[in-house]
Amino acid sequence: MGSPFTPGAVSSASANPSTPLAAGASPVLAYRVADELPAAFARFVTYARSYRNHSATTMRWHREVFAMFVDFLGTVAVTTVEPHTAAALVQEWIARAHERRLSPFTVQTYWRGLRSFFAFLERADGFPNPYHQLAPPAIPDALPKALTEAECLRVLDAAHNTDWRDAFARARAVAMIGMALYAGLRRSEILHLAFTDVNLDDGSIRVVRGKGRGGGKDRVTYAAPELQALLRTYLDERRRTKRSSVELFTAMRGGHGVSEVTLKRIVERVRATAGVRFSLHRLRHSFVTMLLRRNVPIHVVRDLAGHRDIKTTERYSRVFDEDKRRHVASLTFAPQPTPPPEPTPR
Secondary structure: OOOOOOOOOOOOOOOOOOOOOOOOOOOOOOEEOOOHHHHHHHHHHHHHHHHOOOOHHHHHHHHHHHHHHHHHHHHOOOOEEOHHHHHHHHHHHHHHHHHOOOOHHHHHHHHHHHHHHHHHHHHHHOOOOHHHHOOOOOOOOOOOOOOOHHHHHHHHHHHHHOOOOOHHHHHHHHHHHHHHHHHOOOHHHHHHOEHHHEEOOOOEEEEOOOOOOOOOOOEEEEOOHHHHHHHHHHHHHHHHOOOOOOEOOEOOOOOOEOOHHHHHHHHHHHHHHHOOOOOHHHHHHHHHHHHHHOOOOHHHHHHHHOOOOHHHHHOOOOOOHHHHHHHHHOOOOOOOOOOOOOOOOO
């Protein structure tokens, strides 16, 4: 495969995506939707995968977003994307996503996915980036969705009591659910944990390049005693059944780690047993929220969760209904009994 910055059909491009076009090079002023736009996206994929080291999960997301945008262009009979129409096309695409009643978070995710592609086109081909004219779709200031403590306990009970094929499958499922609930790990972080990333002697969990291999930063979090017990049970089963892999969580046949599909099936089975609607990300929300409810300093919670910005952590400062009820119950306008006088020292 050639360089991701090979010139497009219309003009030459810079060899370095972080710098403007070379002197004398002509910018690309149009992409035919039928062939030139997909070819430009193929160069973007090579750049993101080999130069930016984006994960397979991130690249799949980019492909899905691009495919949706191309499908939209077909529905409005657009055959060429040009600088003077690009911003309006992105706006209309987003407007139609809103009409489908997708969540505001999902819509903004689509918007950001296409933004990366157009930023690449600007650097590599000199195509004017339409996103300079666009504001991101608004997301209402909604509270993160966390489970109650009772729901968390039910999810754990369900993980233990689902009808797994054997003791190893049971211990693995419980430990993976526990990683999200007790340590706040994301799905990609759970899947990419190496066997040597967990040290049960001091309870430390090393998360290398959070959000998977393609981005984020390293951090160290810690396993609560209950999570340590779940991990010990899993590791005992792993040794007993002589399964091994570089990854902490091993596939049933060993030799490699658990796949995304397998983890999705584990969550689906536990969800059905528990009768509680949850995802791994919602378990992570619960981890952060419960720490804040226990008055853990917010900067500590930020570091444990791997948030870049403390404002993200602040959004988890959710007040639960039971907290409201307890505090309101203490309110009274009745006369309070006068405390007895303190004895006079002799």
